[in-house]
Amino acid sequence: MPTDVERWKSEIYGNEIREHLYEFAEEGWESIPEDEKDAWFERFKWWGLYHQRNGQESYFMMRIGTPNGVLTPGQLRVVGEIAEEYATGPGTNPIFGDAYADFTTRQSIQLHWIRIEDVPDIFEKLEDNGMSTQQACGDSWRNIVGNPVAGKDAEEVIDAWPVIHELNETFKGNDDHSNLPRKWKVSVTGSPDGSGQGDINDLAFEPAYKEIDGEEQVGFNVRVGGGLARNEERFARNINVWVAEENVPEVAGGLSALFREYGDREDRYNARIKFLVDEWGPEKVRRVLQEEFVDFDLHAAGRDVREEYTYNAGDGGRNDLIGVHDQKNGDNFVGLNVLVGRMGADDVLELADLADEYGSGEVRLTQRQNVIVTDVPDEKVEAFLDEDLLEHYSPNPSPFMRGSIACTGTEYCSLSIVETKNRQVRYARWLKENAELPEGTEEFHIHLSGCTASCAQPQIADVSLRGMKTRKNGDPVEALDIGLGGGLGEEPQFARWVTQRVPVDEVPGAIKNLLENFDEVSEDGESFREFVSGKDEEELAELVEPEETDYEDPMMHNTKMTWYPYAEDDDMNSSPAPAYPDDTPMPSDD
Secondary structure, eight states, rough: OOOOOHHHHHHHHHGHHHHHHHHHHHHHHGGOOOHHHHHHHHHGGGGTTEEEOTTTTTTTEEBBBGGGEETTTTHHHHHHHHHHHHOOOSSSSSTBSOOOOEETSSEEEEEEEEEEHHHHHHHHHHHHHTTOTTTTSSSOOOOOOOTTTTTEEEEEESSOHHHHHHHHHHHHHHEEEEESSSBBOOEOOTTTTTTTTTGGSSEEEEEEEEETTTTEEEEEEEEOOOOTTTTOOBBBBEEEEOOOOOOOHHHHHHHHHHHHHHHOOOOOGGGHHHHHHHHHOHEEEEHHHIIIIIISOOOOEEOOOOOGGGGOSSSSSSSOOEEEEETTOOOOEEEEOOGGEEEEHHHHHHHHHHHHHSSSSSSOOOSSSOOEEEEEEEEHHHHHHHHHGGGGGGGOOOHHHHHHEEEOOGTTTSSSSOEEEEEEEEHHHHHHOOOOOOTTOOOOEEEEETTOOOOGGGSSSSSSEEEEEEEETHHHEEEEEEEEEBBBSSSSSOOOOEEEEGGGGGHHHHHHHHHHHHHHHHOTOOHHHHHHSSHHHHHHHHOOOOOOOOOOOOTOHHHHHHHHSSSSSSSGGOOOOOOOOOOOOOOOOO
């Protein structure tokens, strides 16, 4: 039997939702029938809108899709202006203020406190400037990710940007691919560093060489069925297909159609393509793709470059794109650390000014929630690095700042169990002042996810943190499971969860003790991931040692039960929003 979501989608879905969304916007929040809210909130996701959690009724999160994280000149300014004018709500964040933009682990942008009445004006401003929220969420093609400096990176072996642009133009708003069983996440990478993180996507195109008619060509190998959510993590599987650049859209569309026709529509938990690959195996996926969905003979997989993958590998090479790097045209791109991906509206606008002054005005977003200013000439690099704004968004941050990622958390998300953004900022600042990485360890990734939806991608971090609850001194408190040793690179591996339900105020001490123990017992030159892989869970748990320190956590109480975690009076009854009893889930961005 089809799920409620499938029934709602069968009635109204895709592009036609917009007309109804505009009608509700004109008539106001109250015009959405109470008994139809769940259905409409599910449909609104297709246009990038998620209703926020209990206590924040009538407010939405808006996600703006930016293919491959590319913001052309002027677009970052538009984001800042929209955040400043429309994304200020009744709650003030004590660290980030009233209005800000969140950069996501899928190179998108999220704004909060959006009122449905303002959506038409926001859409008009976005679309006048070449931007859109269309399919930023929902059961269709999501924002396509990849190496954010595609087309400019001096190290790439094939320019993936034309491919990404064509895929976006082909499948965004395409009625044939607008209603899939679940979300469809695609990565296209032309860089040999693995910065597209294809391993954790539904569909990945990764650079590879193939001899065709006696001549070696560079194209893409294809992997299918990756993902992280709900404790069902999978690395994408090799389906033994190499594809030339010009054939990528047909293969991508064929696999999307295969998922549309054969994906599970009766159980949303099993509706991701990773489960279909589990059931069929890569060989059958390839066979059905060939027989039913493409009109040319597929080539077998070519010679990949996975031995060169260093992105999020934890051991040398380009682990991320922070700092100053060469472009192929002789200019530079400068990666800036945005701690937990959140930037105040004023800072967004200032960065737009600096991008105009020192570069071409173009800015790109990374899967590590950071920003990159492109096209900076050699003679302007030093002056750019001296700008005051870069004291807060550093091109050379502490490893604890550089490696921090956090999801939305209970500030806005009903799925989350704990507060995340401000907590991870506090963790990073405390660790910077109180902990040291062993000599030779330059990268250290800590990802904090509020629940098992894995929006912060905790399974691919050195230290993985996942929201839980526990009791301390008889009182209920927020807690975190701790996992170790995840990462990508040439030999990707998921973190192993070794310690459960650690009270949140004991987590910084646990990480500090872990690093000291690692330094004491590891072998010379051994990376953290190598160290973890050589230990069993029991040994690792003994090295973590949760401990109270001088770190203080103001969010120990159950923030899920508040209307806004940072409000002076955060009781649900104090919410300024109109009451609506149902708990509407926020997105998974795994």
